[in-house]
């Protein structure tokens with residue numbers, strides 16, 4: 001595998017930073033830790049020093065590079081589009097090589113690579129969850145009954161479903177139509193927020209679109225990518241690419257109700273392989289990407305769902321505020337489509353900064369650096385409350401984990417729903 005210095009020219013990136021500081025006010029970590037070293041400009045400076053051998057990749061440097069939320073706000077605003085997030089992702093692989101990956105993350109990534117084992121673990125978790133957690137049905141989550149080794153604080157976590165989405169439905173669902181699409185569900189919607197998949201099926205039924213639910217789909221590998229476990233990224237993405245190629249010509253699209261999974265499959269797989277000189281795999285990922293869509297994007301652009309919602313959907317009085325997940329708006333340009341669909345049946349009220357990162361940040365941020373995720377979540381919870389909405393929505397279950405917990409921590413009574421769930425509610429007229 002290529003080394004990081006072969007992939008990115010640090011000196012060139014460092015020299016291209018004109019130190020304009022435009023990235024500073026939008027940087028998620030800098031907003032909660034106002035220190036130049038934890039800012040995009042600071043990260044780039046340190047990366048330049050690392051390349052020149054002036055900075056050792058010690059525990060201090062590890063701590064700094066692991067504090068980035070990978071929200072891409074800096075890339076979006078930078079006049080030179082410097083790929084700060086991608087360089088940090090690559091450095092994290094060097095960090096993982098040097099320091100290893102914590103046991104619980106290795107265990108998690110092993111489970112991601114073995115679907116059957118994950119199924120068993122999740123079933124086990126479901127059976128015994130009441131021993132360690134109490135259910136919060138109102139917010140749709142579980143709360144630890146006592147402090148746990150990795151989950152130290154009193155926090156709201158996603159609940160577990162009795163049967164995963166992929167084990168609940170047949171591989172083919174014939175809705176009597178001529179069109180056929182595949183569903184990539186994502187791990188959180190597969191095991192935790194399974195009503196998202198149920199809703200996708202209800203919407204497709206209404207549209208007479210036949211469904212293919214590929215049973216051998218694996219995790220998109222985003223959790224491993226953001227943590228620097230590139231062995232897992234390579235294994236999962238190659239396995240998925242080979243599998244997707246086996247049916248891609250028989251479906252119109254692969255629709256994904258999850259921003260992070262969709263961004264990983266549509267964009268990051270290609271970049272990952274391209275950066276390592278694996279051109280054949282990069283080209284195969286690129287070819288597939290033409291048929292990858294976020295679910296709301298595909299429904300809005302390629303079906304008459306909007307008209308059906310306008311004519312036959314129930315008009316709810318609920319105010320819904322829409323959060324723009326970083327991997328939806330900034331990475332894939334998807335922000336108009338969910339609003340177009342939702343506004344047919346709900347009152348959309350915009351929060352003051354829908355683009356501000358919720359602070360999820362990945363596995364490390366949700367475990368060892370949870371204190372940072374907690375701090376980053378408070379302003380988002382506050383702006384949701386100030387919007388006056390009863391419901392907050394985003395097409396991303398990672399945002400759902402983080403925002404639901406931030407609302408819980410701030411004692412704010414707003415419910416989180418994926419837009420796909422809200423749309424299905426409007427079609428059937430009940431919640």
Ligand code: SF4
Nearest residue numbers: 027068069071072074
């Ligand atoms: S990706 Fe986000 S948190 Fe990381 S440096 Fe850029 S703006 Fe800051």
Ligand code: SF4
Nearest residue numbers: 017018020021023078
């Ligand atoms: S916006 Fe870009 S060029 Fe300006 S300081 Fe930030 S990284 Fe450097």
